[in-house]
Amino acid sequence: MNLFTDIRALVIENLTTMQDQGSLPDGLDFKNVAVEPPRDPLHGDMATNAAMVLAKPAKMKPRDIADKLAAMLADDPRVEVAEVAGPGFLNLRLATNIWHGVIGAALKDGADFGRSDMGAGKKVNVEFVSANPTGPLHIGHARGAVFGDALASLLDFAGHTVTREYYVNDGGAQVDVLARSAYERYREANGLQPEIAKGLYPGDYLLPIGQALKEKYGDSLIDQPESVWLDDLREFSTEAMMGMIREDLAALGVEMDVFYSEKSLYGTGLIEKALEELDAKGLIYQGTLPPPKGKPDAGWEPRLQTLFKSTEHGDDVDRPVKKSSGGWTYFAPDIAYHYDKVQRGFDLLIDVFGADHGGYVKRMKAAVSALSDGKVPLDVKLCQLVRLFKDGTPFKMSKRAGNFVTLREVVDLVGPDVARFVMLTRKNDAPLDFDLAKVLEQSKDNPVFYVQYASARIHSVLRKAVAAGIDVDMASLAKADLSLINHESELSVTKKLAEWPRLVEIAARTNEPHRVAFYLYELASEFHSLWNRGNDLPELRLLQEDNIDVTQAKIAHIVAVSIVISAGLAIVGVTPAEEMR
RNA sequence: GGUCCCAUAGCUCAACUGGAUAGAGCACCUGCCUUCUAAGCAGGGGGUUUCAGGUUCGAGUCCUGAUGGGAUCACCA
Secondary structure, eight states: OOHHHHHHHHHHHHHHHHHHHTSSOSSOOOTTOOEEOOSSGGGOSEEEOHHHHHHHHHTSOHHHHHHHHHHHHTTSTTEEEEEEETTTEEEEEEOHHHHHHHHHHHHHHGGGTTOOOTTTTOEEEEEOOOOOTTSOOBHHHHHHHHHHHHHHHHHHHTTOEEEEEEEEOOSSHHHHHHHHHHHHHHHHHTTOOOOOOTTSOOOGGGHHHHHHHHHHHTTTTTTOOHHHHHHHHHHHHHHHHHHHHHHHHHHHTOOOSEEEESGGGTTTTHHHHHHHHHHHTTOEEEEOOOOOSSSOOSSOOOOOEEEEOGGGGTOSSOEEEEOTTSSBOTHHHHHHHHHHHHHTTOSEEEEEEEGGGGGGHHHHHHHHHHHTTTOSOEEEEEEOOEEEEETTEEOOOBTTTBSSOBHHHHHHHHOHHHHHHHHTSSOTTSOEEEETTGGGOOSTTOHHHHHHHHHHHHHHHHHHHHHTTOOOSHHHHHTSOGGGOOOHHHHHHHHHHHHHHHHHHHHHHHTOTHHHHHHHHHHHHHHHHHHHHHHHOGGGSSOOTTOHHHHHHHHHHHHHHHHHHHHHHHHHTOOOOSSOO
16 A cells, blocks of 8 residues: 555546536646655645646646635545645645554554555666686675665565666676686695786786696696686686685575676577677668777777677667677677666666766667667666775775675675665765774764664663563554544654655655665654653553553554564665664 | 766755755754663754756756766777
8 A cells, every 4th residue: 555646646536537628628737746755844734736736737826726625525434634735735634543554554564664666567677796717706895786686675665576687897808817817726735836927917816716726637737828727717717716606695685596608608699699689770881980089099999899889779879799809709709698687577677886877878778779779778877986994094905806895794794784884874876984883883973873762762672561461463553543642643653654655766766775774764753752751651552551452553564663673674685683782 | 088977064964756944863952761771762952955157836856058076988898
């Protein structure tokens, strides 16, 4: 149930009736009619802009439309008061039993409360992380991982069919470099001095690989030319790296549905096929690119290349798909990969990139647009970088990777729940400061704690209630007399609960899972506020030992809160706390 | 120089894809523990939403330009 869409439907219904009665002209577009919670609670529970939006096309005064509409809305039993305010807003105050219905719905639907069919089962592919298989994941990847995973969960909750996918860049030059780096560690394992030349990967995470290679090959590869061992070592170390990456992701609680190998695109004709597809649309040609504008042209020389006319689909310049040496550029298999996604029948593609790949967005969108004839949208979400701190000072060193902090280190330090929640305390396109000390702090400036504390308090009450012999099982709570929930402070919490289904849809429509984390903070705040009002007003305390009925109603109420917190945390990927330690 | 992202309270950030008097937290003041966890709550001060124009009933939000910060910039992935 989504109260806001229900009431919006009511508004539209009445507008249509007005048209039938001739008090509103026909042929109006109601698409911009919105029903929203007003910023200021004094304005009521909901507000609609219908009169203002329609005034101009209807050639009427907003006031006239609003007055009429208000009178009609007030006839509905759900609406207690409808009044015109400001320039033509229509403020609605809903009957109290509407809110009781929200509590009832939450209890009945449980974890599914707020689930939406907005997505109508559309197939969505969320590609995220997609880090090169040349080393462990770092903290920046962690953000992309959490963002992508939470977005996938969110879209699922909003009625989409979601595939979580990781594109493995195992086909380019960087995996050769990995193989060479591993070879040096292999030599080292055999008692030789490794020569980590410039350009090789220096991180000591390759030490175990060297050891494993020794166990596999003994000393048979020592002093052999690269041509002998390169293929084998590339295969071996890429697999080892992917194993490590999977473990890193698992530590964060991220599970991919598909690992899609770049290498698997070669030799299958898929790249050729994708480019033929573009060629058939007249988007492939031999040509030379103009020199970069304004940039000092140090070694610029014109080159004849195979180009994709990405400018036809919104890019700034056309992009090479083939090197002059004849091999594919990185872009070519990526085109094929996205072509494959389109072929697999996805209705929507989402790519989660680090902000340093921002320059890649336009050409990727151009490719998808061209390959799907504009039918499959690609939304690219960029995650800004993460800056690590400890007690306010920058935190840098890593034992294993040399110059970056690994995802694993952070997860080991703060735990997956904290790591995940913190990653969503900023919009994806805002930089994120991650303070390893502050995120573990148990105080209200730490949103992770604050939300968990609300959950823990609810469970604490449940334990006390059980100890007092009160039935708190769902069957008993379902029978509770919710009309006993009528204090302003209580209804304030309930109204926040009523926003949950709406928030899910907004967050899913904008592909912004951080909204869930912010909502949870607000809900927790409402709950803490109610809790503390019990200090002044004993009748607001949740356990009323002399009145079982009231107590059960109040417990039913906060269990509804707990249900929404759990549902929200499930999207974020965090386990709700039952007690704080 | 081109492109993309960003600019909101002293600080860190929200703001419902255009709504009413722009909201939280930190910090600063003032209150609240014989109480289901005070790890919290209530209240107060604090703003020309970087600047200049434009679009309209209405702009932090959309458009143009400027300024400042970040990312990126031909056969690297």
